[in-house]
Amino acid sequence: MGKMVTLTIDGQVISVPQGMLIVDAAKKAGIDIPVFCYHPKMEPVGMCRMCLVEVGRPVIDRTTGQPILEADGTPKIQFGPKLETACTTPVSEGMVVRTQTQVVAEARRGIIEFLLTSHPLDCPICDKGGECPLQNLTMAYGPGESRFQYEDKMHLAKHVPLGELIYLDRERCILCGRCVRFQSNVADDPVIAFSQRGRALQIVTFSEPGFDSYFSGNTTDICPVGALTTADFRFGARPWEMIPTASICPHCPVGCNLTLNVRREAAAGGREVIKRVMPRQNEWVNEIWICDKGRFGYHYTESPERLRQPLVRKNGRLEPATWEEALAFAAEGLRERSGVVALAGGRLSNEDFFNLYQVVTARQGRAVLYSTMAGGDYVQRYGLSGDANLAGLGKGDAVLVVATDLHEEAPLWWLRVKQAAERGATLIVANARPTKLERYAAHVIRYAYSEVLEKVQSLLAGESPEAQALAKATNLVIFFGQEGLSLEASEALATMLARLLVQNGQAERPLSGLVAVWPHANTQGGWEIGFRPDPDLAHTLATAGAVWVAAADPAGDDPILAQALEKAGFVIVQDLFLTETARRADVVFPVQAFTEREGTWTSGERRVQRFYPAVPELENTRPDFMIVAQVADHLGIPLVGRSASRVFDELARALPAFAGLSYTRLAEVVEQWPLVGRGDLYYGGTVYENTQGLGVRLARMSAGAELSEWPAVEIAPAPADDALYLVPVVRLYDQGQTLVPSHLLQQRMARAALYLAPATAAQLGVQTGERVEVSAGEWAETLTVYVDANVPVKAGLVPRSTGVPLRQPLWVRAQRAVLEPQP
């Protein structure tokens, strides 16, 4: 905490940290200084001039350095000849600020009148109407009418697509530059900018596709007028018609806090539907931002493809059944067989995982996590702890990012790591290929995919500048992913990284630790509850007496697993959709989406956060934990299954890390800075204030015994000189089942393809657009080639979840595919 400064605003004496701007100090004191261009998350520019206030400073006697006093003993205050912008002026000792005088009121009225002379005032059809800073501030400070009628108004284009996601209404735009500054300074995707000057000034995009940024939706939140709207929501509803419900983003392990806006509407047959997804403030997680996948990727919950009825296999075919039938059938199937394997994916909630774990352990079965990445147990012991917030990282600290492309896998973590680097933390990025995060890195460690473990091991030796930077860091946060790694290799990687923390003496510090970049929202929760990935999943499935699959589609991901599943004795599937796995099941249970039920997820940072039901459940669906409890009931295993909070209470009793937690505790909030929401949207934007829970970080498990040596994993050497190491990589917009129904993102979704280095492509004699056959044993695929200079040689990158059955890296033979002439 720096020095404090005492000043007076409108007669109220307050103390704030030195360097704070007047506008923020006033906000802290509960005094509103209206702004348009200023935003508490961005550097001030003083463009809109709305925040002009009277500022006085004590007169200092030059000879003594002491303030000159008035007759009554108070310091003499000298006010400036002109008003000053509260958003660019830092507070100083003894300053006196007046925000309620006649001069200030006239200035505000003047600014509003200036703005309105060119504004279309089409509030009745504007998406922002009702939550619009310009509207609200006009009501509060503007003149009743405009005196400028000349040429009526400027008439400009009203539907300018800045790409297919965001629309710009040029007439409404007041050119405050918040969006431009957000894109340049916060998101570092400077794809929109001012063009022209004077009254011809306008916002343009110059990327292809237009407004090419994963964070573009945030500009619609901070836009102080209705100039920027999302294609998803525009003309969809009026803000006051919608009911806000707190939720958590289901797409990645960051766990961004969301608010779902719901309205009952005729167009949906009188049902309540989600109209839009908005960010909800959580300064420990996502601050006030969310990525576009979180904002636009909710449509799968309302897909017509959703399962609406339990299915039971009769005479070799899946037939609709009642719940009672299906539950009894499932219980019957389990009762007869031993060797139950529960295979659960990271979309399940903690409660779902917990109940499933209870059942399979009661049946002496195995709880398998559907994941190709290890390390969750290390995160339990060496993760962040307590109140640690990535925003606390700065000078003297370090961040190490290994084998992951955060910008694609967890955009908000990318943003927060970038900000940590900008605050002075030493960022070290290790990957086989360049990623966007490297722009901010102090050191870049580049390796061939097969050398990753050696490279990381060399960090332990402490010789290189990178190793020394890590060793001398006060706090060290390590993000690790699975790019190019097998399950065994990722286990070894996690062990080494944990060792690094221990060896450098950072392991005990709260703001130091491992963060696993999982592919799903609650993979860490699976680890906490006891699910573990299986290195030989195909064998496990093929030999299982019964397989109970929840939130996973092994058959759809990999034909080998599909074959294995067919050999399994009895298969129960719980899912939203009739997946390839569900098609091979004996019983299929339709589950509820996260928007329809309660639950908790554990983020990659081990923060347990609640999501709430926003819309009524799809008829005939049940939450996963309830289905599990009901099956268990038939088997005579008593489980709590009526309400998520009760399941959570059981969980908190059973697991030490969750001790003392309850839904009430998870719903607690504290005041966060900046203050957003409340009655005034002008300041922070339309982001929602967090009133329903910041979540709680799980207690760090005791480190226990000495860290074991890591398994001696050798990444399989190339089987032949011309072999290609095929690596699945994550793209934010993939063809996953939870994203494809968001048609808006269709154009930007990754397609099945093979990305090759120019040298590799030349060796194979192929160019972009041509096709290559890759094969390993029986496994073979033909893929379209994209030549990309960022791909390492001897490697081929394949976007995950695009239909290519590649779960783990694989050495393959590659050859140019000769197309058969079409008949």
Add this chain to the structure above:
Amino acid sequence: MKMIRSMVLVSGDSLSLERGAEQVLQALQNEIQAFGLSDEVSVMMIGDVGRHDALPMVIVYPEAAVYGPVRPEDVHYLVEEHLYKGRIANDLLAPVRELSGRIAWVAARKGTLPAEQRIVLRRVGLINPDDIEEYILHDGYTALGKVLTEMTPNEVIEEIKKSGLRGRGGAGFPTGAKWSFVAREKSAKKYIICNADESEPGTFKDRIILEGDPHSIIEAMAIAGYAVGADEGYIYVRGEYLLAQERLRRAIEQAREMGFLGKNIFGTDFSFDIHIHTGAGAYICGEETALIESIEGKRGQPRSRPPFPTTYGLWGKPTVVNNVETLANVPPIVLNGADWYRRFGTPSSPGTKVYTILGNVNVTGVIEVPMGITLREVINIYAKGMKGGAAFKLAQTGGSSGSLIPASLQDTPMDFDSYAKAGVALGSGALLICDENTCVVDLVKVLMNFFRKESCGKCNPCRIGTQRAYEIMCAIAEGRGKMEDLDQLLWLSENMYLLSNCGLGQTAGTPIKDMLKHFRAEVEAHIALHVCPTGVCKIKAFA
């Protein structure tokens, strides 16, 4: 050094070059050789000679005969008559209609024109700007040498402070104080920027200096660098000033070769180098913070102040931004001392000021005169009175953003404080002198059109206010005005002044305010009677 009997100078400003000055120079060299005079006569091209009505010009010394316009085919006759036969070629002499530069200086010595007081222009038109040796011969780089070897940085700043030098870009901020702000900043890196974006319409004093005496700016920047502790400088030159850019580049190269720029200048620890950055035609980039943004490669938009460039300037480092004319004053002050400098001008605004005289007067051009001279003196003595004997109506000072000076202020001394006291601004030194046939509504309309186009658009009072003011002025000029419009105009100009971020918006309303203060009746005639008293505005006939 050889002895010569005659010196022949050819004007080398951009207009002369366009009109064939190079060919004239070539022809002169050929003819002089042909007449066998090469050992007795020197020929060279110099910068702007200060008048632009008969270019290209040839000046022959010691007679100080000014010929122009000279075509290559005239050269044979000129050389034969003047240089070979020794008599002035009367039929080629240029008529004296304009004054400034070398010609005015010469003419003044001969008693045909009133004297100027030349400090910053003392070498302009006398030396070859492309030759550093000529600059050195005329005391060039002596001031830098003195500063580096005999003075501490603090002494330099004290000397400038004592001289009372004030910024010549328009605002008149004390230069010494500005330097001391930067000097006391604790930063390893600081910058000196020379603002040569001279974009006020009608102002071209800086161009004359840059084209005619580029080394004086280089020397002054190095002195400033030494005084404040900067080792790097930028000259931001207006994009259209191609000749100035070319001459500056050459001058910088020569200065580097001779060791006046670069490492360890004069064998001291002091190092300094200069880059040239050219503008791209934006008026706003003359504003110092927009200029800094432009050098940084961003949109030319003013920053909000504070922080001022003296603490947070180029690339976030403390930066001195000085106008060309301001800098040109520095070497003479250093050489001759502050007391010498204070002998010129007024106590609060010492020194001289370079004015560009334009408009409805008999003689237009550049003059350098002491601060405190009155407008009436300028018009009557230097401009030789109003054209055609018409009556003086108003003068606009300092380009677009200056004030409208009515006849009643003709006898106010032209210095920063006297003008401020009278409620007007001196500005950059352009004097647009208008006679009784000028319509003030039309003039202000034109100015508002300029502002609405040149407003960068960053802050809304200026972006929208200039547009609205222009629309209202158009309405008045076209006879559609209403009396309430005048209140709105005042409201606009007042609010633009109070609410805008930078000087452009803050001063854009000045002409409106002055118009309504001094010429309200004329404006009201447009509105109430639908009549333009001067007949300039095409007011539609009303039934």
